[in-house]
Amino acid sequence: GAVVSQHPSRVICKSGTSVKIECRSLDFQATTMFWYRQFPKKSLMLMATSNEGSKATYEQGVEKDKFLINHASLTLSTLTVTSAHPEDSSFYICSASSTATGNTIYFGEGSWLTVV
Amino acid sequence: QKEVEQNSGPLSVPEGAIASLNCTYSDRGSQSFFWYRQYSGKSPELIMSIYSNGDKEDGRFTAQLNKASQYVSLLIRDSQPSDSATYLCAVWNFGNEKLTFGTGTRLTIIP
Numbered sequence: 693g694a695v696v697s698q699h700p701s702r703v704i705c706k707s708g709t710s711v712k713i714e715c716r717s718l719d720f721q722a723t724t725m726f727w728y729r730q731f732p733k734k735s736l737m738l739m740a741t742s743n744e745g746s747k748a749t750y751e752q753g754v755e756k757d758k759f760l761i762n763h764a765s766l767t768l769s770t771l772t773v774t775s776a777h778p779e780d781s782s783f784y785i786c787s788a789s790s791t792a793t794g795n796t797i798y799f800g801e802g803s804w805l806t807v808v
Numbered sequence: 809q810k811e812v813e814q815n816s817g818p819l820s821v822p823e824g825a826i827a828s829l830n831c832t833y834s835d836r837g838s839q840s841f842f843w844y845r846q847y848s849g850k851s852p853e854l855i856m857s858i859y860s861n862g863d864k865e866d867g868r869f870t871a872q873l874n875k876a877s878q879y880v881s882l883l884i885r886d887s888q889p890s891d892s893a894t895y896l897c898a899v900w901n902f903g904n905e906k907l908t909f910g911t912g913t914r915l916t917i918i919p
Contacts, residue, residue, distance in 0.1 A: 735912055795900075797900075797907050799844075799853070
């Protein structure tokens with residue numbers, strides 16, 4: 693299957709700081725990337741959908757000014773958690789799709805964020 | 809009513825037996841259906857996709873889709889301990905272009 697890579701896999705940051713997570717599609721051009729958040733023993737919750745070159749579409753209840761998403765190229769999307777707080781600690785997962793994957797969605801490895 | 813519903817389990821199955829996982833969805837317009845496997849602390853991994861009514865087999869896995877009943881299932885034959893994981897049913901909605909997940913079923917294969 694297609695390869696989607698996330699970095700970093702684990703990050704610890706201090707409360708009040710910002711942290712950036714990168715999502716790359718390694719062997720295909722991703723026209724659409726999705727960002728999910730998953731709390732322990734809970735299902736994946738879609739945060740936002742981003743299309744290359746346009747602003748991300750955020751789900752209801754997700755603060756766009758806190759979770760900045762940039763999809764500057766067909767192979768890279770970034771999620772920046774600004775002014776992080778302990779309640780932002782979670783597993784963040786990106787996924788990507790395109791017509792090259794038959795619109796099947798492939799997931800990155802996920803990034804564990806701990807805010808202390 | 810949740811858009812995609814799964815029995816949260818846990819579901820325990822003896823090694824070598826058939827594990828049956830079920831999922832129902834509410835949007836009749838849904839066209840694409842996926843089963844993902846997620847190990848604890850890891851990202852979901854695509855196991856099967858199914859788009860048409862009927863069965864689709866891939867190795868030990870069989871996905872079954874019944875659009876009239878809005879029901880999709882996953883059968884795992886000859887269950888192995890390595891199959892122990894949470895299985896997520898996901899439904900793609902072409903209208904809003906979103907993949908909606910069920911809450912997942914935790915499967916444990918007992919050696």
